[in-house]
Amino acid sequence: NQPVGYYTYIWREVFLIRETPKAILIIFDRRKMWIPKVWIVQIKQNTGRSVKIKISEYYWAKKLA
Numbered sequence: 001n002q003p004v005g006y007y008t009y010i011w012r013e014v015f016l017i018r019e020t021p022k023a024i025l026i027i028f029d030r031r032k033m034w035i036p037k038v039w040i041v042q043i044k045q046n047t048g049r050s051v052k053i054k055i056s057e058y059y060w061a062k063k064l065a
Contacts, residue, residue: 005057009041012060016051033063
């Protein structure tokens with residue numbers, strides 16, 4: 001039994017600051033946060049340093065809590 005939102009995915013537009021082999025450092029809503037790459041399903045490059053990430057609602061809510 002997986003938690004609610006575990007298999008529901010959302011796209012979020014974020015500002016990419018730094019990328020390491022295991023995580024990315026982003027700015028979203030004026031907050032900096034590290035997100036593990038294993039949580040991210042897909043990354044789409046936008047113009048400049050802006051990217052869109054596809055992440056489950058469960059992990060997104062877990063990070064913002």
